[in-house]
Amino acid sequence: MKQRCILIGFIVISLILIGFLAMRNKNIPDEILVGIEELNAFESKIALVENKIIDLTNPNDLIKITEFNELVKQVSFSNNVVYSFVSDSNKSEQQKRIAIYALRDLDFESYLNFFEKCLLLYQKKRLTDNIIMTVLSPGVNWNCSIIQNYKDKRVTRLLENNIEGMSEELKEVFKYTLSGEIWTSIEDEKRWSHEE
């Protein structure tokens, strides 16, 4: 009898524990789970950066923050931890945007993969227009690899395949991306910046 009680108790505790863990990760798709320690370290650093930047009146100010540049190095080879982070509905828009800006040194292939996964989340209404915009066109000092490679067939296909599910605003931005206009504007800005 005593052994049976212990067994039942063990089963109940196990179920509670499993339920707790399931609740904790309910906002993160299974396929992109990253190590908890890695995610926690990332979250802590985002909090530090957010505390220093105050707000994103000018995202370029991030580059002057040491912890942010550490984040950039941390995620320069893989987008998984950033994806886990932006997938979490408990994170604020500002925190998600800081995480995305941290991908400034990520290579084109990985960044395109990240964008594709974000589009899937957007279609499930789990990301906002602003977050998609931050990924696609973060600004002249950031990772512009998608808009720069607007002629790349993978970019073309991805944008064309997803354009119907986008908001009217994003549809327009997708069109400007496909036509190369956004990239031209970035080149203009770079040119004007160097003219005296």
Added chain:
Amino acid sequence: MNSMYYQFLKDHYGYDGNNVYYRGQFIQWSSEVGNFVDPIFGNINGLGPLGYYDPESKKYYPNGKESKPSAMQVFELAKSIGTSLSFEQVGYDNNGGLAYFVYGPSYSMGYLAFNVTTNPILINFSYFIITPSGGGDYDDIPLNPAIGMGERIVGIANSYVGSTDYNLLSRKDDFLRGNPKCNKFVYDVLLRAGASPGLPNQPGRWGLSGPKPPIASQWANTNYSIPGWVVVNSPFPGDVASFNGHVGIVIGNGLTISATLYDGVVRNDWGFRSGQTPVFRRFVGYSPYY
């Protein structure tokens, strides 16, 4: 001499890249005079339209008296004194204050200033110099830079706070969705205030409809010339602050108003935060010599 520098007619003069405004009025080009003409004061572009100077009584009449010599004549009088010094006394204002002609490196860059204490008068574009003396009761020329154009710019900028018109995903005139618009916000405010910096940037394919306002990095580049605007060291309300690819308007008390990418037009301490070293520019009136 303890000189103080103030700005020229910041409350009255504006230029939007095409038209000249003075006292809020559009200034017509006069082929007869060969210059822009203020409907009240006359010639404006080259030598200045303000008031009249009476060499006999050595008094200056800022509101104009038809029987008195014009500012042009005062200028000619000043010119006859000499052109090599940085400034010369040329007479007195009607309260006994000294009047100076201030020379630039060439004839056409001379400035005429009257050094009354409370209401200095300038006859030309750019700075004037004032020394403590006399008094004054000229009613429509601002002395304190805190009033006039600076206040006007701040007032207009404040009216935009909360607006999402300049967000990255918004369309604003010929700035399309996806195009950052902090510089467009600053330009629109300054245009409404009559302190337009002009439209120096010719577009690429993006935004085909016309030239574009200065971008943030141009405002921040001290070697880049923006008509009507000079770089200053100490910020003042109505100045433009630019740093690290962003541009906004100084409103005083360590605050600015600027257009963010996603959070609308905001009023906060950006530009004055730790580690930020923005370039400040101030409107001094348009001149072909800037």
